[in-house]
Amino acid sequence: MGIIELTVTACIHLVRSNLNDLKPVSIGSGVIIKYKERFFICTVSHFSDYPDENIGIVTGRVKNNQTEIYYLGDFSYMTKIVFEDMPDAEDLVYCIENPDQSGDKLDIAFREISLLENIVQDKKEFDLNGIGKITVNEGGKSMVIVDDDYQIDTYQQCSFFGRIKPDFENGILNFQEALYWGLPIKSIGDEFVELDLGAPINDHKRFKGCSGAPIIDTRGHLVGLVTHGENDTTKSSIYGFRFDKIKQWIDLMYFKEPIAGM
Template identity: 25%
Template sequence: MLNNELIDEYIKESGKYQIKLLDKDKYSIGSSTLLHYRDRYFIITCSHCLKYVEEPLDVIVPIVRSNDVVRAFNLRNYQSDDGIDVASFEISFVDFSNTQNEKGYISDVIFDETDPLQNINGLIVINATNYIGFEREEDGEIISVSFTTLPYFSEIIDYDNDYYIVSASPLGISQDGLEYNVETFAGMSGSPAFKITETHGLQWLGILTNGDPDSGKIWVLNYQFIIEYLNSHYFND
């Protein structure tokens, strides 16, 4: 059982790798994961999040600076693979330099190298923003959006066909530490998922691709297939 101090630590740590996706009209279309791999920087999400986006490079990925100034990443080199439900953008080193104090980038230091079957019954945290935690307001030509992240703590109950299956409950913990009802996981696809360990802190397992409180399950794609996808699409390996 995690104590409140550890919960606070894991909420803060897992949240820095997650970022929201908006369409050009500033409506939420999903979540995504920030990744540093082979000296390049990527935003990883699910391809189904972009299913109804006409031009993927029009997607807005906002970040709030420490001085409350909001900027968006300059997205480039869009790639996708519907077969594994993964899509990605590359971001420049300049963008990384301008955002590294507000966000973090998953690197191979925290890749989980355990046999997936050995992770069954382990604790997991998925940091995301669902549609319940997203608000959009229009005032003339000004559009304001706000997010409330949902650090979702649960247990891995199985591993099947490259996916971790996680126990899902309608009860979640918000970023202020309060419990609240999770009516939907919509908007959480693409969020990073981490195994919680006593000795090594958070270890990256993959990204959330699907989930339903009514079914009692969340599916997390193993990160190893994301790495294979990047090697194929960006490095020609």
């Protein structure tokens, strides 16, 4: 599978809907990973963290003349806590019991899911400068396999794909699609990887709906999830939350023994 095909098929289209009537409110993106023989869906908290709304996967199938959506329920969220001194058990208990006051919420969200085999990808055709015409054939969506040997390589170029500029009219979702490819990594921070779009952002609506989209490098590795662009639209950087950091939080939540006495 080529990198462009993986970039497109690994992007899981998400929708946020009202709990009461399930009317769509907004769209976002995510990725399904296989890690240690278990499956997780990952996205960003600024799209998914709305208590009165539910997040669903747009399966790409039609049921009763409506797009089929697989609703996911609650996600796990993480908070960054900075201690002046080494925390003891009492400090950690306080943070767990007071999550809203204990630190800054990280822009990530994830949850374990069962393996879904009914998410489909329709045929896509792209005319990319420097490459030419690329066709992504109709078929199933892809998951990304993640292992423990994980490191971001700054010499790789990256790509991401997603639905953008959502418009809900009479319950019908209209949108555009965007594919960005060949983006160099400018820098790696504590939480974010910075990519160079090669041209000014100009309009943040270019990315509205891409939040949570997987960033794939030329090795086929998952680098991060799209989070935000520069506030200054004359600049060309877009950022993704580092996936190696997300993997650490998944390890902590799902694969570590609980702290004794907590």
